[in-house]
Ligand code: TXA
């Protein structure tokens with residue numbers, strides 16, 4: 001097969017290109033495909049095909065009122081599904097491709113099932129060559145939640161996708177481990193003031209720096225109505241997780257404990273995983289949670305990260321994993 005120069009540049013070889021084209025055909029025939037993004041792996045379906053999108057909810061065991069993010073390969077495709085305003089355009093120019101999902105007024109082209117019955121929809125252009133080529137080859141926007149069973153940590157490699165939802169997908173495109181490791185930021189820009197519905201790969205500070213106005217947090221508004229995903233417990237490992245600034249044996253209550261964080265614990269953990277910085281802590285969190293579950297540890301004690309940059313998203317995921 002002939003390789004086009006831009007594909008070589010993006011690091012996609014002939015074999016992968018063939019797989020991507022096959023995956024695009026599957027998307028167009030209403031099937032589900034697992035694919036990498038820069039954040040976590042997604043479980044994709046044609047966003048315009050109601051029946052295909054229903055299969056996503058079934059495969060994940062996801063409540064039908066929790067809307068999906070619509071993945072696009074350029075701003076023009078975004079414009080075919082949502083009403084753009086100047087602020088959204090500016091954010092797209094600044095942060096796309098990248099881990100920023102923008103909630104905007106939906107156009108009639110997007111079936112209600114894709115947007116969980118809301119009159120808005122979230123769009124994002126992922127910063128991953130395989131994902132972008134898949135969307136381009138399919139020629140339709142791809143609705144994709146994280147490719148885990150509902151309530152489990154998001155998958156950051158192809159093997160985990162197969163383990164969680166392997167029977168629901170015919171094909172998982174393997175792009176290796178993901179770069180960011182936590183999901184995209186979800187920002188509502190459909191109203192007067194931008195509101196951060198889910199912290200993620202692009203920080204609140206980055207967005208405020210670009211827009212020169214404050215970004216509201218859900219506590220300032222009505223989180224339950226505006227961000228359906230926050231209603232559900234997420235990212236839960238199979239053993240309990242607690243958060244602390246001051247790790248020691250007593251907190252584990254006599255159980256075999258696993259420590260994760262950026263500094264040394266003071267007690268004697270059964271396993272410890274020390275990350276070099278907050279970025280690495282964020283990138284590895286989901287993978288490490290799944291590893292620890294299988295290790296024989298009985299409880300996970302996680303260091304509370306600083307709430308700057310990716311730290312805000314990391315803390316959010318830890319809080320949800322702890323079920324607080
Ligand atoms: O990084 C990511 O965003 C990954 C990759 C695959 O792109 N996707 C992902 O999707 O995390 P999911 O379905 O696991 O999370 C989507 C979040 C949910 O919290 C959902 O409620 C919110 O986005 N969301 C989607 N559409 C929305 C809308 N119209 N209004 C408010 N929140 C919305």
Ligand code: MG
Nearest residue numbers: 145146154183
């Ligand atoms: Mg998810």
